[in-house]
Amino acid sequence: MDSNAVSLTSVTKNFGPVRAVDGLTLTIPRGQTVALLGPNGAGKSTTISMLLGLVPPDSGQVSLFGHGPERAVRLGEVGAMPQEGGLIPRVTVRELLTFAGGTYAAPLPLGQVLALAQITDLPDRRVDKLSGGQAQRVRFAMALIGDPELIVLDEPTAALDVEARREFWAGMRGLATKGKTILFSTHYLDEADEQADRVVVINCGRVVADGTSAEIKRVVALTTVSVTAGGEVAWLGRLPGVRRLEVRGDRVRLRSSDPDATVMALAEAGAVRNLEVTPADLEDAFVVLTAKERV
Ligand SMILES: Nc1ncnc2c1ncn2[C@@H]1O[C@H](COP(=O)(O)OP(=O)(O)O)[C@@H](O)[C@H]1O
Ligand SMILES: [Mg+2]
Structure with missing residues (x-):
């Protein structure tokens, strides 16, 4: 049994002249919760699509649990949450999840999925009557129903307000403690920091930093003094x-x-002229990281 849930080796993907993913290598051991952090256009979704076998890489290898992604998907080893869509209208949450569960060999009991996704109050609600946060938790339940070892979420909270985000992550945490491997993409540094064991920062299709959130913050959380x-x-x-x-x-x-x-040192040196202090900004951080990488 391969101890790695995910293994991407020198994976590259071009869309015409655009190099979306550029020689990306990433290994995720079983049981880790990993944030793929990067600005818009960094290559997060393309990486995830290749990992799920939805987009073939131009070069490089993709392996989940020691075999190809198509096989992993077929075996129900991986559950993914689409960024949007994926919900059939005019059915109830219970009907939708029961149908989705029926497509797997060994689905989780409905009650357990409802509890994990924090939607125990929603099974009889019609899917098209859900709020944004509720719909996102139902999509999350869809990703869980096949009881996958690996759960992949592409910007799961992008469309959610602060409160809905909090509720969403409360459900996620329960899963991480059950030993599942979780990979999620985000462009929020605080979210990566709070939710992940490990943060992989990507920009321009390449890994520019990889470490615990404390390590990443040490690199990116630089205040600008001008x-x-x-x-x-x-x-x-x-x-x-x-x-x-x-x-x-x-x-x-x-x-x-x-x-x-x-x-203080600027003041002592008499060099304070039009002083401006701006807190760490993720966009700045990516500039720093990318520049550092090119050195
Ligand atoms: N289907 C596509 N056709 C053309 N260009 C694409 C396609 N998908 C992604 N891209 C481009 O590839 C780059 C990476 O995109 P993407 O993986 O969606 O980044 P992210 O998810 O980090 O925002 C971007 O420049 C984007 O415009
Ligand atoms: Mg994306």
């Missing part, structure tokens, strides 16, 4: 906390892991 400065500015890059220095015209942007110390 000042107006002229002449020789390299010394600013050596101030306390500064991890990176960028010059744009007469503005110097310092990426700092300790903005208090950086600002």
Whole structure:
């Protein structure tokens, strides 16, 4: 038995001139909850589609539990939640889940799925009468009904408000504790941080960082301290906390892991001119990570 739930090796996918996924390698052991974190267009959905056998890679290998994705899907080893759609209108939640369960050899009992997805109050509700958050939890139940080892969710909370997101993740956590392998994509750093054991950051179709959320945050959670400065500015890059220095015209942007110390040092040096301090921003973080990777 292969101990890895997912193994992608040098996987590449082009859409015409666009390289959506660029030599991506990723191994996920059984039982891990992994966030695939990246901005729009990073290649998250394409990666997930290849992993599910929906899109063939141009090159590289995809393996789930030691065999091809089509076989894994056929065996019910993997359950996926589509970003939208996938729900038939005019039937009840119970009818929908019973039908979906019937397509698997060994589906979970309905009651258990309702509990896991936190929809025990909804089985008799018509599918087209659900709120956005409820519909998302029903899609989640659809992914679970075949009792898969691996659950793949593409931006499961993208369309949800804060409260619905919270409810959704409450259901997910129960599953992770049952030893399932979970891979979900997101462009929210806080969500990856709160929900995943491991965060794989991708940008431009490549893995740019891979680690625990604490490790990722150490890299990406850099505050930007910017000042107006002229002449020789390299010394600013050596101030306390500064991890990176960028010059744009007469503005110097310092990426700092300790903005208090950086600002104090700027003040002592008399270099505070048009000071601006902006908290870590994920888009900035991707720029930092991608630039770092190219060094
Ligand atoms: N079917 C497609 N045809 C053409 N380009 C595509 C297709 N699917 C994705 N792309 C392009 O590939 C890149 C990665 O897209 P995608 O995997 O959807 O990223 P993400 O899910 O991270 O937002 C983007 O530039 C996107 O425009
Ligand atoms: Mg996507």
